[in-house]
Amino acid sequence: GAGVSQTPSNKVTEKGKYVELRCDPISGHTALYWYRQSLGQGPEFLIYFQGTGAADDSGLPNDRFFAVRPEGSVSTLKIQRTERGDSAVYLCASSMQGTGELFFGEGSRLTVL
Amino acid sequence: QKEVEQDPGPLSVPEGAIVSLNCTYSNSAFQYFMWYRQYSRKGPELLMYTYSSGNKEDGRFTAQVDKSSKYISLFIRDSQPSDSATYLCAMTDDKIIFGKGTRLHILP
Numbered sequence: 001g002a003g004v005s006q007t008p009s010n011k012v013t014e015k016g017k018y019v020e021l022r023c024d025p026i027s028g029h030t031a032l033y034w035y036r037q038s039l040g041q042g043p044e045f046l047i048y049f050q051g052t053g054a055a056d057d058s059g060l061p062n063d064r065f066f067a068v069r070p071e072g073s074v075s076t077l078k079i080q081r082t083e084r085g086d087s088a089v090y091l092c093a094s095s096m097q098g099t100g101e102l103f104f105g106e107g108s109r110l111t112v113l
Numbered sequence: 114q115k116e117v118e119q120d121p122g123p124l125s126v127p128e129g130a131i132v133s134l135n136c137t138y139s140n141s142a143f144q145y146f147m148w149y150r151q152y153s154r155k156g157p158e159l160l161m162y163t164y165s166s167g168n169k170e171d172g173r174f175t176a177q178v179d180k181s182s183k184y185i186s187l188f189i190r191d192s193q194p195s196d197s198a199t200y201l202c203a204m205t206d207d208k209i210i211f212g213k214g215t216r217l218h219i220l221p
């Protein structure tokens with residue numbers, strides 16, 4: 001497909017478990033963003049990549065959260081020792097370098113029991 | 114004070130009315146301003162993208178930016194029930210920051 005693809009679409013896990021969320025951006029888009037969206041809130045910035053490197057990771061809430069993009073395409077958001085407060089929709093977006101025109105995926109809905 | 118302020122609504126208007134949605138911001142370094150539309154359980158989609166102060170029109174949508182007042186608006190003319198969604202303002206100097214979103218209901 002031509003759009004941003006995120007997997008899984010839904011993930012239910014138990015408190016304390018490890019979770020990985022995957023994002024496959026639009027081909028050729030050099031910038032990739034991760035956001036977190038809670039019910040009734042706007043997307044909250046977590047991290048963005050230009051190519052393989054994290055250009056800005058100031059939104060990651062603590063050291064339990066980590067993201068990688070080893071080949072400059074697919075990215076994985078990793079959450080260790082999940083907490084109930086981590087429950088949210090995790091949105092991935094990509095864009096051509098230097099534009100604010102983000103193309104979002106459908107999101108991964110994470111529920112921590 | 115949050116960087117971007119947006120009234121969450123909900124805002125209910127009759128079909129055919131003109132809708133006005135607004136955001137204020139505090140960071141004068143913001144250069145690019147955007148409006149996104151988000152339907153329930155979907156990712157946001159870009160509606161309008163502007164750089165400078167002034168107006169930009171696209172069909173029934175007009176985006177307005179006033180950098181001196183740090184205030185941006187989105188107007189929707191001839192509103193339709195299919196316009197019912199959450200509208201998010203966003204702005205950037207480097208990373209992209211979103212408002213909380215305004216829930217809009219167009220009543221048939």
